[in-house]
Amino acid sequence: MKKSLLILITILSIAMHVQAQIEPSAGSWKTWFIESGKAYRLPPPASYKSEITQVLARQQNLDSAGMQQILFWNAGSPGYRWQQLMADLWMSDTTTRGVLANMLLGTATYDATIAAWDTKYTYNRPRPFAADGHIQTLVQKPDSPSYPCEHSVAAGVATTIISHFFPALADSVTRMAQQAINSRIAAGTAFPSDTKAGFELGKRIAQHEIERTKNFIPNSVWNGKIPEGPGLWKGKNPMFPQAGLNKTVVLSNASQFRPGPPPDFAKEMEEMKNYKQTFRSKANAFYYASHFASDDLLSKKIFEYNLHLNPPMAARIYAINSVATYDGFVACWDAKYAYWGIRPDQYDTTYQALMPAPPFPGYPSGHAMMCGVVGELYSFFFPAEKAYFQKIAKDGAESRFQAGIHFRSDNEAGLELGKKVANAVIRKVQADGAGNILTNTNQKRVGAQAKK
Incomplete structure (x- = not known):
């Protein structure tokens, strides 16, 4: 009896030790x-x-x-x-x-x-x-x-x-x-x-x-040529004109998910000029002008789900997010300089935006692209909060219209591009051997331990 009890205690001790491993x-x-x-x-x-x-x-x-x-x-x-x-x-x-x-x-x-x-x-x-x-x-x-x-x-x-x-x-x-x-x-x-x-x-x-x-970053020098014509961006010294030439990580190339050309902006310009600002719309515009949708959000969720106690899984999440951000940026800037989409205050010089537009083409929106990444990628990380992340994506994209610096089609194209990039990254990492982030048995143990 004593021998059997000793064996049982030994087995339980080993099992507890294995379970405790991260x-x-x-x-x-x-x-x-x-x-x-x-x-x-x-x-x-x-x-x-x-x-x-x-x-x-x-x-x-x-x-x-x-x-x-x-x-x-x-x-x-x-x-x-x-x-x-x-x-x-x-x-x-x-x-x-x-x-x-x-x-x-x-x-x-x-x-x-x-x-x-x-x-x-x-x-x-x-x-x-x-x-x-x-x-x-x-x-x-x-x-x-x-x-x-x-x-x-x-x-x-x-x-x-x-x-x-x-x-x-x-x-x-x-x-x-x-x-x-x-x-x-x-x-x-x-x-x-x-x-x-x-x-x-x-x-x-x-x-x-x-x-x-x-x-990954080309050594070639931009030729400095800015195309001219109706519906095309007007300005000097555009930022990152070569970024779309960067080598991507998951995407086969920067143009893999390039959206179709932008529409005639006449109707969208009319919509923008008729838009009635409210305190809430202005607040949303200024908030996302100084924050990307992803700012601090990912680290906050890692804390909330106790994933900070699991170094490999936390590092995996940060890495996946950084790759999606990089490929999304390259893909977005590829499209921007493929089309040179005009900004609202350039299309109609009588229009006054809520804030100055960044010095590069508008179509598709970079903010909206990142919002699309957040909506899809963070929902993959934390599926129970999908509705929350999709709302952030929607609000972040809409903020650029509310700011008067992007047409609605800029935001729609950016959101869709971000979603496609995120899903391409998700498909890749689903085969990395790490399993599901939140159903992983070790993660369940980490979460339980943190609540003690």
Whole structure:
């Protein structure tokens, strides 16, 4: 009887341990720009026993500033803070390098996380807090092996990508990365060798992906010719005239989903001039003029669904979104400069828009395209909130008409283009081996754990 009970307890203990693991098979998920996670598997780590004293020393010397760093870098998934930084950088960039940088931050963080997970579950190195009872856990205990440190992986990727595309920030992001690394050691969740291995792995994969995509942006110079004629955009120095020549990731080419030519804008101009503004319509126009539909929304949902506790899945979501954003941008700008669609205040110079129009053709709308991506892609991520995401897509697209800077057909074409791009990306990632984001058994466990 006692023997049977002992066997049962042992089996239950093993089952609980397996259930507690975070995505133990993530190392086999398909990657974007590297061959596989296994191809980047790290050599086995040395003994951690000599590092226990280093972790204890960090904790004994921890001050309030250090604790603030732990709290700051522990917020969200390992890539969360870097995603926040990149959102500000690429959206204010006046070249097409910014959107490529944003895409690579997403894909390289994901690919490096998958490689890290392959290594983690190959060696199953215990976390510091599990290796020595004197080490405190100053954050929620991660349910994955220690080697390599996933936060350091994300820091290595971000430092490399941001330094390459925004070299003026190289010193700043290097200091930030060191703060992130130090915070994980002091928190009792990583040994120094875990952080070093993770940081170098992230750098290595980011460098590889920069090299893989070096020809995505053409080196050719725009000829400066702006076509003339009725219904065509009028202006000087249009932004991103070559963006439609960029190489795409999922789409076969930038023109795969190019909409048909724009209509005669006469009726739409009449509709716009007769439109009666309200406080609500103006508020909607100004809100989306300063926000893309995707701003902070994805990270918010990752938090709400407790996916920040699942680093591979969170990295997967950010990567998928960054690829759809990139391909959508390239496809939209391909169409813009294929048709050179005129803006309302150019079509009728007596018309006064609510705000100035951006310096590039109007058809199709870039905002509406991104709204189409959000409506479809976020509904794939979080299907229970499909109606909510579709409303955001509709409101965001309508805002450009309300602002007076886009005809309705600009928005309709943009929305449809965004939907097609998102669905193409969804079809690709459904075969990546990760399973459904919210029905994944490990995710159910993470959500239950977060509610305790």
